[in-house]
Amino acid sequence: MKDFAGKIAFIxxxxxxxxxxxxxxxxxxxxxxxxxxxxxxHLDEAMAYFKSKNADVHAIKLDVTxxxxxxxxADETEKVFGSCPDLLILTAxxxxxxxxxxxxxxxxxxxxxxxFGGVVNGxxxxxPRMIKAKKGGHIAATVSWGAFNSGSTTxxxxxxxxxxxxxxxxxxxxxxxxxxxxTALCPANIRSKIYESALKGRPEKFSNTGYNVSEDTxxxxxxxxxxxxxxxxxxxxxxxxxxxxxxxxxxxxxxPRMVEIAVSRFVDYAxxxxxKRLAEKAKQPPTAEEMQLMAEREGYDIxxxxxxxxxxxxxPAMPMKDVGFGKAKKDLDWVDPxxxxx
Numbered sequence: 399m400k401d402f403a404g405k406i407a408f409i410x411x412x413x414x415x416x417x418x419x420x421x422x423x424x425x426x427x428x429x430x431x432x433x434x435x436x437x438x439x440h441l442d443e444a445m446a447y448f449k450s451k452n453a454d455v456h457a458i459k460l461d462v463t464x465x466x467x468x469x470x471x472a473d474e475t476e477k478v479f480g481s482c483p484d485l486l487i488l489t490a491x492x493x494x495x496x497x498x499x500x501x502x503x504x505x506x507x508x509x510x511x512x513x514f515g516g517v518v519n520g521x522x523x524x525x526p527r528m529i530k531a532k533k534g535g536h537i538a539a540t541v542s543w544g545a546f547n548s549g550s551t552t553x554x555x556x557x558x559x560x561x562x563x564x565x566x567x568x569x570x571x572x573x574x575x576x577x578x579x580x581t582a583l584c585p586a587n588i589r590s591k592i593y594e595s596a597l598k599g600r601p602e603k604f605s606n607t608g609y610n611v612s613e614d615t616x617x618x619x620x621x622x623x624x625x626x627x628x629x630x631x632x633x634x635x636x637x638x639x640x641x642x643x644x645x646x647x648x649x650x651x652x653x654p655r656m657v658e659i660a661v662s663r664f665v666d667y668a669x670x671x672x673x674k675r676l677a678e679k680a681k682q683p684p685t686a687e688e689m690q691l692m693a694e695r696e697g698y699d700i701x702x703x704x705x706x707x708x709x710x711x712x713x714p715a716m717p718m719k720d721v722g723f724g725k726a727k728k729d730l731d732w733v734d735p736x737x738x739x740x
Contacts, residue, residue, distance in 0.1 A: 399485065399534070399535065399536040399640050402424060402427040402429050403428030405428075405429050405430070405485065406429065406430045406432070406475070406479045406482070406485070407420075407421075407424045407425075407430070407484070407485040407486075407487065408472075408475055408483040408486050408487070408524070409421050409432065409433055409434065409489060410434045410435070410460065410462050410487070410488050410489055410490040410520060411434075411489035411540075412433030412434055412444070412489065413433050413437060413443070414435070414440040414443075414444070414590065414591050415489075415590025415591055415629055416540050416585070416632055417433070417435070417540070418440075418629060419629025419631075419632055419633040420489060420540075420629070420633040421433050421444070421455065422629075423633035423634060423637055424485065424487075424633070425448065425451070425453045425455055427637065429454075429484075429485065430455075430456075430479050431448075431456070432457075432458060432475050432479070432483070433445075433455060434457075434459075434460035434462075434471055434490075435460065435490070436459065436460060436490070440591075444457065456474075456475075456478050456479070462488075462490045462515070462516030462519055463515055463519070464519075465522075465523070468519045468520065471523075472527060476527075481533070482527040483528070483535065484528075484533055485536050485537075486520060486535070486536075486537045487537075487538045487636075488516065488520040488521075488538070488539040488540070490516050491512060491516075491542070491555075491592060492509055492513065492592065492599060493513075493552065493595065493596070494554075494555075494595075494596040494600075494611060495551045495552060495611075495615070495723060496607070496610065496611075496724060496725065496726055497733055498550055498551070499726075499733055500608035500609060500730050501554060502607055502608045503606075504603075505554050505604075505608060505609065506554045507604055508554075508600055508601065508604035509555050511604075513554075514558040514559075514562055517539050517562050517565065517566075518565070521537070521565075525569070525573070525578075528576075529573075536581065536640050537569065537573070537579070537581070538582070538636060538639075538640065539562055539566050539581075539582055540583045541562050541563050541566065541583060541584045542586075543585060543586035543656075544559045545559040545562065545584060546560075546563075546584070546657065546660040563582050566580055566581075566582040566645075570582075579640065579643050580645060581646075581647055583639070583647045584646065584647065584649075585632050585635075585649050586626075586627075586695035586696055587623065587626035587695065587696045588623065588626040588627050588629060588632060589624060589625075589627060590623055590626065590629065591623075592623065593616045593619040593623055594616070597611065597616055607727075608730055609724075609725070609726060609727065610725045610727055612722070614721035614723075615721050617721075618723050625696070625697040627697060631649075632649055635647055635649035650691075650694050650695060651694065652690075652691055655691065656694075663676065722739035722740070725739045726739065727739060
């Protein structure tokens with residue numbers, strides 16, 4: 399897809415963070431845009447912005463885990479704009495941090511339900527409609543750099559994102575003959591409000607968590623996201639990827655090299671000799687190249703492992719207060735005491 403003017407975009411998570419950046423960029427490219435989001439306050443803020451721009455944008459409150467609501471949103475899109483989307487972007491996501499061994503069923507059901515199930519629901523809802531419309535088009539998902547790495551403190555999220563990456567590749571192969579392109583967007587740190595989800599967006603029915611989550615942990619996480627990639631910059635990367643019919647977009651100058659390094663570990667996993675190499679490598683500090691690439695992904699100098707990154711232009715990093723970020727609840731007696739909240 400190279401011509402966006404006059405076409406229709408549907409974006410989940412479209413009222414804040416990465417999704418809002420995408421809505422802005424594709425609206426400015428001349429598209430009619432539907433922003434779907436679970437947070438009414440975010441929708442209200444986003445629509446105030448788009449109304450000030452006189453943009454052709456329509457808001458729908460949507461829980462991406464609700465399949466009936468997804469179908470209703472698809473019907474509403476066709477009613478408002480006259481057709482199904484030409485561009486479907488599945489960006490809605492949530493995350494929470496804690497040791498993998500502390501994870502509960504609710505941690506998995508919530509995070510995987512939104513991050514993987516929400517993408518499944520979007521695909522199953524819209525792909526048949528897009529095929530029947532015979533307009534071609536494009537589908538993208540905001541997958542995350544987490545898809546390429548295990549996450550000892552983000553197991554549900556990393557597993558869900560790895561699943562989405564594989565799922566999108568399957569659809570990339572399946573939809574070629576219909577003239578529908580597919581792109582997986584894999585950023586690392588983004589300037590977003592995803593940190594709010596653990597306290598404000600988690601349903602009561604999934605409230606049983608094994609992780610230590612508090613206002614302090616989420617404030618710390620917010621300070622990290624403040625240094626992330628601007629959502630509009632990320633959306634520009636996606637737009638160019640779509641124009642180039644590119645499946646995988648790792649939105650950094652050295653993106654291909656980052657992927658090469660990340661997946662190379664599987665070669666070592668596949669032999670006894672390789673396992674020994676990995677064990678030895680784990681004892682060594684990151685190489686200069688690895689440090690450079692980590693800094694590029696995260697948006698700050700992460701060589702200071704014990705410091706919170708400063709906000710842009712705010713000077714040197716400040717010492718990190720131990721608020722139990724990424725730790726388990728203190729009463730989980732099977733978890734290593736060093737990985738539990740004091």
